[in-house]
Amino acid sequence: MSASDRSPGGPRVHRATVTRIHEHLPGTRSLFLRLPAGERLAFTPGQFVSCALPVGDDPPLVRAYSLASSPEDDELELCVDRVAAGPGSGHLFTLAPGAEVEFTGPFGSFALAEPPPAPLVFVGEGAGVAPLRPMVRRALERGGSQPITILHGARYEQELIYRDDFEAWAARHPRLTWEPVLRTTEAEVGSIDALEGLVLERFVRADADRSRRFWICAVGALPGRLRDALRAAGYERKAVRVEQW
Ligand SMILES: Cc1cc2nc3c(=O)[nH]c(=O)nc-3n(C[C@H](O)[C@H](O)[C@H](O)COP(=O)(O)OP(=O)(O)OC[C@H]3O[C@@H](n4cnc5c(N)ncnc54)[C@H](O)[C@@H]3O)c2cc1C
Structure with missing residues (x-):
């Protein structure tokens, strides 16, 4: 990992490639992301990643997106709603297969590692x-x-x-x-x-x-x-x- 893979004092930066896009309905789509060979993201179901989106001038716009995939899956899935006039979601809706998405994470305690014995x-x-x-x-x-x-x-x-x-x-x-x-x-x-x-x-x-x-x-x-x-x-x-x- 090079120094550029860490934000200063911060978490590791991942770069993944969009492999395909699934349109659930107009205005809601899933981006499937693949990390470089040999790299996996260890996360707990329910967690999110923080995407650094190159919108406008520096610094990039940071927006959180939940992982809709499971840790066992080969690809990461982000399910994104297009928000009217929203710069972050609007940018994600311009991406095509082959595009790169930069993110840090996983983050968040809204997650389930092991199910408790309760309804x-x-x-x-x-x-x-x-x-x-x-x-x-x-x-x-x-x-x-x-x-x-x-x-x-x-x-x-x-x-x-x-x-x-x-x-x-x-x-x-x-x-x-x-x-x-x-x-x-x-x-x-x-x-x-x-x-x-x-x-x-x-x-x-x-x-x-x-x-x-x-x-x-x-x-x-x-x-x-x-x-x-x-x-x-x-x-x-x-x-x-x-x-x-
Ligand atoms: C922990 C976390 C996880 C998130 N996971 C997802 C995710 O998996 N998929 C996703 O689409 N968004 C997710 N979001 C919302 C996402 O981070 C952005 O807020 C959203 O994409 C809007 O950003 P924007 O720059 O396009 O618009 P902005 O101009 O920043 O718009 C912000 C406004 O949009 C509202 N908003 C946020 N999300 C939505 C939405 N889905 N539909 C309608 N209005 C919305 C906000 O409440 C706020 O009023 C998550 C947010 C958090 C905090």
Whole structure:
């Protein structure tokens, strides 16, 4: 490793090549990245990398992207939403196979190394299911008998990315439930939406079980609101992990 592979006093800089692009839907795509031969990224399912994007003048723009792939996969996958007028996501949407992406990481404690022996609940909205996907896969691969629930919020059916994976896993593992939660009206945007209401109804009001463990990921205020509500309802601090984009 040369000195240029470290930011001053900072973590190692990785350079990966885009091998292919999968368009989930207009405005959401996965970039598959390959590291140089012999290099692997050791990470825990759920973690993210910090991409240094050459947008405008120096210094590069730094944006976080979750790893949608599993540590065992040969390639890294980043699932990216295009944000209107967003410089970082806009840049990633210009990349074609062969382009280079520079990043540091992995980072983050929103992760699952070993599944605890408790019911596991994963809540994701839109592309927020990206970091949940490798966590669910890890939990299934480790075995166990605890129920695993994925509540997958989206505005409409086409936004249910990774649906095929989740349905296939649920068919193979009866303890996994994948449940799409669609917004019913545009008026719900910004208020208590269907996903938030369902989590509170089912895991707070429906019973007194507080043994569940939660991983919640979405854009905006939803993860923080759910974390506060779940903790206030009696779940332990460490039982509720959230990531806000
Ligand atoms: C830990 C972490 C992991 C992340 N992982 C991902 C990921 O896997 N995929 C991904 O697409 N983004 C992810 N993000 C968001 C990403 O880092 C950028 O914020 C996003 O790409 C917008 O950057 P921008 O420069 O295009 O736009 P900016 O001009 O910087 O726009 C910022 C605004 O966009 C909102 N925003 C952020 N993400 C989204 C989104 N996905 N859809 C709609 N609005 C959004 C922010 O809340 C903020 O209001 C993650 C963020 C964090 C903190």
